[in-house]
Amino acid sequence: MSSMEMVILGAMTILLLFWLQPGLKAALTRSKQAQADWQGVLLPIGLVVMFVIFLIAMV
Template identity: 80%
Template structure:
């Protein structure tokens, strides 16, 4: 193990294997969610309005510094 290395090689391999297993386990639900999302009507205003408010708030905070 290298000095300052937070994870050993075995831990990295186990974490990678668990990540791949999780992706395979969630795959059917993700496919169904994507299919439902393609059929749903798009409503961009519900995304743009909160995003714009957050951007304006961040600009306000930066201006206050």
Template identity: 60%
Template sequence: METFSTWESLLLGAVVLLVIFWMGPGIKASLEQSRNAKPDWPGVLVPIGLVVLFVIFLIAMV
């Protein structure tokens, strides 16, 4: 695979910086919103528990 030339690397770096600065306020706001949200552990643990039970069931059927 061919490496980037100097101007391509500079252009790629400028695009990455532009995207970071463009999306920065939205990322900051979403992080603040996630800090203020109440934890929802049952919403995570119930599906994981169901998957574990299903796998145990499949193993027991063999």
């Protein structure tokens, strides 16, 4: 990658962060006020782990 491409990519990244900042700030505020839902997190992770174990066992 040339240095000019890296500069443009860095500038685009910074602009994207400034563009998304209000939405990210609001999402973080809402997430601090929300109740913890560990079952909603652990169930999909457990299913993925079981599926991977199943795939490994099938080989």
